[in-house]
Amino acid sequence: MAVFTWISFIASIAVILVFSKFNIGLALFLGGVVLGLLLLPISTLLEQLLDTILDPSVILLALAVGVIPVIGGLMEETGLVDRLVQNLRVDRRLFLGVSPALIGMLPMPGGALMSAPLVEKAGEDVLGNVKSAINVWFRHIPQLVYPFAASLIVSAKIANIGLYSAIPFMAPPVLVCSALGYWLLLRKVGRGVAYTEKASFRKAVLPLMVILAAPLADFTILKALKPEVREAATLVAALISLSLAWVVGRPGLRRTGMVVLRMRPWSFSAIIFGMFFFIRVFQSSPIPAMITSIEMDASILCLTLGFLLGFATGRIQIPTSIVIPVFLARYGLASMPPLVFSSIYFSSYLGYIISPVHPCVTVSLEYFKSNLSDYIKILILPTALSMLAAAIPMIYWLI
Structure with missing residues (x-):
């Protein structure tokens, strides 16, 4: 019976890996x-x-996660993203890192193609494979701490910890990725200025308000109103940000409809239903009891499995939706310690960053006319060093 149970679990994971290439939900x-x-x-x-x-x-x-990509789509459609980035005033090195990171706060399919022209403009004398690495590496750093990163919201819920309790523990990974990215990717780039037009604070502040409105509203509603269902605050906050994007960008009903069709918010919502259905089935099966009865090294579970699943699927949600329930079952915990959560999320994130099936990787390689092997060679050192950093919280927790 035990062998059949393990085979069944492996079969379900195989199904997820195969079909995730077509539709994650x-x-x-x-x-x-x-x-x-x-x-x-x-x-x-x-x-x-x-x-x-x-x-x-x-x-x-599911409704909130469906709204979030529409916000990004409206900002792209109405030029709010361009207004924000073009009115930044930093030197060329910082521009190469900051512009993909700002756009990375807007979850949208193929979003790496939005920041690619900016990286190309500021890095005309930089090799294509380096620009690909810069574009992907810095674009995704906000997903580690931005309160409206869908993968972070969902992973925190699976771990049964408060989102704003988890975020402080994700700050060190942000510092690690930023420092390694600057040291290994940006340090050798010249400091030349990448601007030709005069900056306008007003033009920059409006799109920035749209991006920051959601997490600020979410935090305020949670603290002031304490809704019975925590996700109600998230949905209201997302709708506030969506309304701001619509008012500031003034796309009109026709263009808004086109954005909704292009962003396919229902596919993002479907991921939530699929994810929590799988987790409920997992928790109802004999697998959690079997896991608790075996000796398993937590660091191997969190770091290796999270990284490998992130690399294999090119996603963060899939590894966290598998590894977190397994970890909770192994240790008989109702919620995950934030230190452990940071290890799992960070290791899954690192596998996702260099995955050949990650859409942002493939479109960046195509845009900058580079290849996967050179891309991985450039990122293997920062990724390996980041994995060592990801192990530190786990080691501390084990001690």
Whole structure:
């Protein structure tokens, strides 16, 4: 029976890995179905499906995560992103790092293509493979701490810890990535200024308000109103930011409709339902009890598995949705210590950063006419050093 249970779990992971190339939400749903059909009674599987669909926190989170990419799409469509970046006033090195990072706070498919022209403009004398690495490395750093990064929101919920409790523990990874990125990618770039037009503070502050409105509103609502369902604050905050983007950008109804169709918010919402369905099925199966009965090194579980799944899928949500429940089951915890969460999230993030199936990697390589092997050669040192940094919180927790 034990062998069959492990085979069933591995089969469900294989289904997720295969179908994640086409649709992440569908992949997670099918993984849950396969696991449930093999290990649970049909009645229990259907019960978990209904519980997922009817859970208010899951519904609100799915709606909020669906709104977030539309905000980015409206800012792109109306030129708010260009206004923000073009009115920055920093030297060339910082421009190469800051411009992808700012655009990285706006989750949108193919977003790396938005920052690529800016990196190209500021780095005309920089090798293509280096520009690809700069574009991807710095673009994703905000996902480690930005309160409206969908992967961070969802991962914190899976770990059953407050988002704003987790964020302070993610600050060291941000510092590590920023320092290594500057030292290994930007240090040799000249400091020449990359601007030809006069800056306007007013033009920069309006799009910045749209980006910052959501996390500020979310934090304020949580502290002031203390809603019974935490995700209600997230949805309201996302809608506030969406409204600001619409008012400031003035896209009109027709262009707004086009943005919605292009951003496909329903696919982001589907990821949430698929993810929590898989987790519920996992928790109802015999697997958690089996995991608690075996000896397992936490550092190997968190760092190696998180990194490998991030690399294999080109996603953060998939490794965290698998590794976090396994860790909680192994140690019999209801919620994850923030130190451990930072290790899991950071290691999954690092695998995702250099994954050949990560869309931002592929579009950057194409744009800068570089290749995957050179890209990985450039990032292997900062990634390896970052993995060592990711191990420190885990070692501290184990001690």
